[in-house]
Amino acid sequence: MKRIESRHWIFIGLFLLIAAVMLLGVELNINPSSETQKMYDYIENLPPGSTLMISFDHEASSLPEIRPVALAILRHAFSKGHKLVGLALFAEGTVIGYRLMDRVATEYGLEYGRDYAYLGFKPQYIAAILSMGESIQETFPEDYLGRSIDEIPLMNGIYNYDQIGGVISIADGSLTTHWMEYGAARYNVDILAGVTAAMVTTYDPYLASNQMQALVGGLRGAAEYERLTGRRGGGSRGMLAQTTSHLYVLLLILLGNIAFIRSRRKGNN
Amino acid sequence: MDRRLALIACFVFGLLMFAQYFSRHPLARSVNLAILEYWQIIFAFTLLVGVASFFRNSLSAMRNRGERPYRMVGLAGLIAMPVLAIIWGIRADTPFMWMFENVQAPMQSTVFALLAFFVASASYRGFRARSLQAAILLGAAAIILLSRSQLGGAFSDVVTPVADWIRNYPSMSARRAILIGIGLGSLTTSLRVILGIERTWLGGKQ
Amino acid sequence: MDISTIVAGLLTMAILSFLYRDNPVYKMAESLLIGVSIGYTLVIVWTTTIVDLMILPLFAEGKLGLIIPLILGLLMFSRFHPKTASLSKLPIAVMIGSGAGVAIPVMLEARTLKQISATVNPLVSASGTPDIAALVVLIGVLCTLSYFYFSREHTGLFGQTAKFGTWFLMLFFGTTFGYTVMSRMSTLIGRMEFLLSDFLHLVD
Numbered sequence: 197m198k199r200i201e202s203r204h205w206i207f208i209g210l211f212l213l214i215a216a217v218m219l220l221g222v223e224l225n226i227n228p229s230s231e232t233q234k235m236y237d238y239i240e241n242l243p244p245g246s247t248l249m250i251s252f253d254h255e256a257s258s259l260p261e262i263r264p265v266a267l268a269i270l271r272h273a274f275s276k277g278h279k280l281v282g283l284a285l286f287a288e289g290t291v292i293g294y295r296l297m298d299r300v301a302t303e304y305g306l307e308y309g310r311d312y313a314y315l316g317f318k319p320q321y322i323a324a325i326l327s328m329g330e331s332i333q334e335t336f337p338e339d340y341l342g343r344s345i346d347e348i349p350l351m352n353g354i355y356n357y358d359q360i361g362g363v364i365s366i367a368d369g370s371l372t373t374h375w376m377e378y379g380a381a382r383y384n385v386d387i388l389a390g391v392t393a394a395m396v397t398t399y400d401p402y403l404a405s406n407q408m409q410a411l412v413g414g415l416r417g418a419a420e421y422e423r424l425t426g427r428r429g430g431g432s433r434g435m436l437a438q439t440t441s442h443l444y445v446l447l448l449i450l451l452g453n454i455a456f457i458r459s460r461r462k463g464n465n
Numbered sequence: 466m467d468r469r470l471a472l473i474a475c476f477v478f479g480l481l482m483f484a485q486y487f488s489r490h491p492l493a494r495s496v497n498l499a500i501l502e503y504w505q506i507i508f509a510f511t512l513l514v515g516v517a518s519f520f521r522n523s524l525s526a527m528r529n530r531g532e533r534p535y536r537m538v539g540l541a542g543l544i545a546m547p548v549l550a551i552i553w554g555i556r557a558d559t560p561f562m563w564m565f566e567n568v569q570a571p572m573q574s575t576v577f578a579l580l581a582f583f584v585a586s587a588s589y590r591g592f593r594a595r596s597l598q599a600a601i602l603l604g605a606a607a608i609i610l611l612s613r614s615q616l617g618g619a620f621s622d623v624v625t626p627v628a629d630w631i632r633n634y635p636s637m638s639a640r641r642a643i644l645i646g647i648g649l650g651s652l653t654t655s656l657r658v659i660l661g662i663e664r665t666w667l668g669g670k671q
Numbered sequence: 672m673d674i675s676t677i678v679a680g681l682l683t684m685a686i687l688s689f690l691y692r693d694n695p696v697y698k699m700a701e702s703l704l705i706g707v708s709i710g711y712t713l714v715i716v717w718t719t720t721i722v723d724l725m726i727l728p729l730f731a732e733g734k735l736g737l738i739i740p741l742i743l744g745l746l747m748f749s750r751f752h753p754k755t756a757s758l759s760k761l762p763i764a765v766m767i768g769s770g771a772g773v774a775i776p777v778m779l780e781a782r783t784l785k786q787i788s789a790t791v792n793p794l795v796s797a798s799g800t801p802d803i804a805a806l807v808v809l810i811g812v813l814c815t816l817s818y819f820y821f822s823r824e825h826t827g828l829f830g831q832t833a834k835f836g837t838w839f840l841m842l843f844f845g846t847t848f849g850y851t852v853m854s855r856m857s858t859l860i861g862r863m864e865f866l867l868s869d870f871l872h873l874v875d
Contacts, residue, residue, distance in 0.1 A: 206589055210859075215867060218864065219874060255573065257573045257574050258574070258858065260860070288712075291565060295557065317715055318505070319720050323501040324505070330494050330498050381780050393613075393857060394853075395854075397640060397847045398847075400637040401641040401789070404637055405788070434861070437863070438614070439616065442614040442853070443614060445584070445585055446610055448589040449589070449606075452591075453594055453603075478764070479769060479771045479772035482770075487776070505724060506724055508766065509716045509717070509744070510721075511762075512712065513713070519709055535698050535699060538703050542709075542710055543707070543709050543710040543713075545707070546714055561714065565711055570679075572685075576701075577858050578861070580855045580858070581855040584855050588852075601845065605848075606849040609848075635839050635843075638807065638811025638815065639815045639839040640843050641812050644786050648786070649778075649783055651778045652775060652778045654771075656771075658767060659772060668760075
């Protein structure tokens with residue numbers, strides 16, 4: 197049998213630490229960041245009944261991180277009485293987006309077709325973004341459930357981005373960039389995003405240049421949003437584990453560097 | 466096929482898509498929509514070619530006895546999905562979506578979660594302040610990690626504004642420079658492609 | 672516990688077994704994942720594009736113009752035979768050409784000009800005090816760009832500027848590393864929550 201190596205101890209340490217902290221079940225109070233506050237304010241200040249488009253532009257791999265973000269934003273938007281049009285530009289986001297919208301809509305007793313609709317998936321995202329700028333009906337002749345788009349009351353009077361209050365891209369990669377570069381630049385639609393933490397710095401220049409209106413980043417962003425809406429969820433639950441794992445990584449960096457400095461001194465001697 | 470035909474097609478479609486950007490005329494819009502539709506359909510066919518290629522490769526790899534069980538499981542998964550879709554459809558609450566939600570999604574997100582362990586291991590083994598540049602990188606990472614932890618009290622009051630400042634100004638400016646570089650690079654490459662100067666996508670000799 | 676949770680839980684454990692070392696259980700799960708993922712994408716793309724955008728409009732509604740992308744799409748399969756492989760260059764030309772045509776104005780406007788205009792801000796605030804943040808951004812962008820300018824040797828003042836640019840790059844990489852650690856830990860926390868709560872029922 198293969199011997200346990202040092203990396204295995206690091207793995208075991210991380211696993212046990214997160215498990216122990218989750219078993220404690222303590223929730224931390226999170227201070228919202230300015231960019232999360234912007235998303236909250238944007239949705240909060242839209243006139244009730246505005247139509248927002250929410251695009252699930254992610255793969256299944258990032259679901260554990262992206263789900264709390266999407267749920268927090270959906271809950272806020274639905275609670276404010278906004279209408280939501282959902283879609284997916286990654287095949288894997290298709291059923292995930294539908295499930296999330298359906299779940300939150302059920303929580304608020306909302307009706308499919310009147311309060312929200314789900315258009316489903318369209319491949320080749322650049323073409324899909326541009327095509328919806330010309331005609332949503334031609335891009336999605338049917339919704340996810342197979343109904344003709346003309347039979348959905350919510351979609352009456354919604355032809356392209358001109359009738360959309362803003363697009364919220366829930367993404368784990370650079371797809372939101374295409375929303376800004378093709379949707380916003382060509383058709384002047386506002387772009388907001390809920391992304392994985394790893395993508396936050398990618399979008400900073402767009403946020404600073406106002407090409408993106410707001411950004412909620414990762415589990416921490418979800419926790420901040422939950423704090424703002426006053427409804428706890430996966431983000432708040434995970435914050436103690438998140439903090440502990442950060443401290444664990446910092447400790448490992450510190451130990452690694454101490455070992456490095458010591459070995460260098462030994463080498464000099 | 467004559468390479469010239471491909472170059473002419475590339476030029477014509479490139480010019481059409483470039484020109485329609487500046488027009489709101491109904492004809493330009495319908496040309497735009499038609500080409501976008503072509504684009505999506507051809508893209509779908511490229512995916513089909515990819516699937517066929519995977520199938521071919523898997524079948525030839527099955528000659529290796531050690532690989533055979535894994536390849537068979539892979540092909541079984543690939544064949545099962547269309548079969549389930551044909552019989553029960555692809556909407557929510559069908560066996561097809563059950564496979565996605567309970568087989569594909571949990572495994573895919575767990576593969577991603579494995580990276581957390583490797584990041585932790587790499588932090589110990591490789592993240593060393595060997596030079597000034599490495600120390601700057603390490604310092605920025607440490608400040609960001611501390612600021613995005615909820616430690617509370619006076620410590621957070623000091624670290625968070627510093628981390629936000631690093632992220633919003635120096636870090637953002639480097640990312641912006643990269644973006645500008647990518648933008649200029651993409652612009653010139655696109656022009657070279659349309660004008661037929663850049664032909665590497667055709668393969669073979671220049 | 673329902674069958675869905677048991678299946679998802681066991682497959683999660685199978686993938687996690689890789690942490691010890693590469694093993695047949697992991698490899699089996701990995702192969703299944705690859706097959707199912709490709710099958711999923713195949714079905715979704717077939718239904719939403721080939722059927723909805725091409726077959727139905729072409730054969731049910733008689734939109735004959737769609738014969739063009741159908742032929743172009745079929746030409747992609749010519750790649751499988753060396754004698755016919757060159758035919759696939761035509762659909763690739765259409766995709767690359769139209770992609771490049773769309774990209775030129777977008778890259779110029781949305782990526783380059785907007786970012787440049789956001790960089791060139793007044794360096795002195797309305798009250799007359801210097802705007803340090805705007806200055807840092809301007810210097811950061813210029814120094815980083817100079818690092819990526821390879822048409823001139825990085826020596827003298829230009830070399831110093833380029834070197835200063837690497838400091839900004841390191842701050843960016845450090846910040847990105849910090850956020851990437853956050854992201855990976857978040858994903859792990861999500862999976863651990865599933866294991867401890869739904870699968871093992873250790874947490875409510």
